[in-house]
Amino acid sequence: MATPGRALPQPTPETQHFWDGTKANELLLQRCDDCSKVYFPPRPFCPACASRKVSVTKASGKAILYSYVIHHRPAPGFTPPYAIAVVELAEGPRMMTNIVECEQTPEALQLDMPVEVVFEPQTDTITLPLFRPAATAKG
Amino acid sequence: MPHNTVAVVGAAETTKMGVITDLSQIGLHADAALNAMADCGLKPSDIDGIACANETPVQLAHYLGITPTWIDGTAVGGCSFMIHVRHAAAAIEAGLAKTILVTHGESGKSRIGNPMRSVHPQSLNGQFEQPFGPMGPPSMFTIPVLRYMKTYGVTEEQIAQVAVVQREWASKNPRATFRNLITTDDVLNSRMIAWPFRLLMCCLVTDGGGALILTSADRAKDFPTKPVYILGTGESAETPMISQMEDFTSSRAFRVAGPTAFKEAGITHEDVDHLMIYDAFAHLPIYGLEDLGFLPKGEAAAFIAGRNTAPGGSLPLNTNGGGLSYMHSGMYGMYALQESVRQMRGIAPAQIPGAKISVCHGVGGMFAASGTVIFSNQAP
Ligand SMILES: [Zn+2]
Secondary structure (H helix, E strand, C coil), X not given: CCCCCCCCCCCCCCCHHHHHHHHCCCCXXXXXXXXXXXXXXXXXXXXXXXXXXXXXXXXXXXXXXXXXXXXXXCECCECCCXXXXXXXXXXXXXXXXXXXXXXXXXXXXCCCCEEEEEEEECCCCCEEEEEEECHHHCC | CCCCCEEEEEEEECCCCECCCCCCHHHHHHHHHHHHHHHHCCCHXXXXXXXXXXXXXXXXXXXXXCCCCEEECCCCCCCHHHHHHHHHHHHHHXXXXXXXXXXXXXXXXXXXXXXXXXXXXXXXXXXXXHHHCCCCHHHCCCCCHHHHHHHHCCCHHHHHHHHHHHHHHHCCCCCCCCCCCCCHHHHHHCCEEEECEEHHHECCCCEEEEEEEEEEHHHHCCCCCCCEEEEEEEEEECCXXXXXXXXXXXXHHHHHHHHHHHHHHCCCHHHCCEEEECCCECCHHHHHHHHCCCCCCCCHHHHHHCCCCXXXXXXXXXXXXXXXXXXXXXXXXXXXXXXXXXXHHCCCCCCCCCCCEEEEEEEECCCCEEEEEEEECCCC
């Protein structure tokens, strides 16, 4: 799914590590060294306890499909209908994404189905984390 | 200290509603503000406090000729006006101002003097949501709903019923944009926007505005209008990112703002005669009824489908037709407040006979913020 024209992120100092990670095919979260909270989106302190002692941790890339809509209107870089999804990572945090390698239908997109991260380069610097049905879930 | 000493004495919407091509956005503000001042016999020189959201209070104070001792530019989306009322009530009680104008105008359809804003690619939304193809509220505000439907076994037909019932209310309102009655099939067969949401489950896009004037309850007796007292208010915020809501079946901001207002008002749910829940999309009254404590989780869709909020039902809800059928310029909260005030004055097109307490609940952004105001026509 080459997707020229879609909106692309511009990293900030607080998020650069995440986008460096996706470029290297790694999904990076952060974990609090004080209270062990794993969180997303990136910030240089823990949203649970405000500790600045946090570490970057590599996620498994495993998730479940948590909720979504199937958008039927035109959007730059997309061919409708396409799903705009939220997945819940095995580590806990949720993130917005697209579900690829899958029919974009209510029948194919079942809530709680296992999905796994796949990295799609968009430019020399930006790679987006998308998700596809997990290997074990493919018919 | 309970907000039991402040009242709305002036209230009006813009002269026209719908598609307004002869006024810019600030002109819609001014039209509404002048109408509200005329409603209660005041001039700009009588106003010493001003609040607005999509224009700055500096612009409106200058444009209208007001010299304020108190300004509030809280802009957290469509519930900003509920929060303005809350802040204004506190300011009047604290003596920071005596007569406060809360004003709104929005060229949401014609977009005159209201440029389209884009999501900045360095913002959290711009980095972690926008790349995945959302195109504004219809494809974002709706994302949590499948999770709600699976959790509670709610059907698309039940969500469609919200729009059907609200159209019944709109049919009684001459100023409503859409007044023809619709069926569940009409909703389910309307154009697919973002499955499971069809066109008729989504709000209108119109132009309009509204304004409120608040003062102390003591002074309210000197005005020609019937005072509408503020019994209680609440506000809160959760997240600017729909993907980061704590619970996709419930709004934390609703669960803070609503009960705060009820506690301050000292009322129970059984005391409520009339209810407004900001309905940018058909699922919002469902979330609102539950998060405000009117119903246990998972029961609101069946409650609405069972006609309990319809004309003749026990809990009249969104009696102007709501954002789904009355009007929705983008930030709808002001129009919900106007309907609550009309109901408390006894002049609403679909008047609830004998209504004494009205709860008006707003959402800002996409479950990002919330504000609640509880009104009464009985002096506290
Ligand atoms: Zn922590």
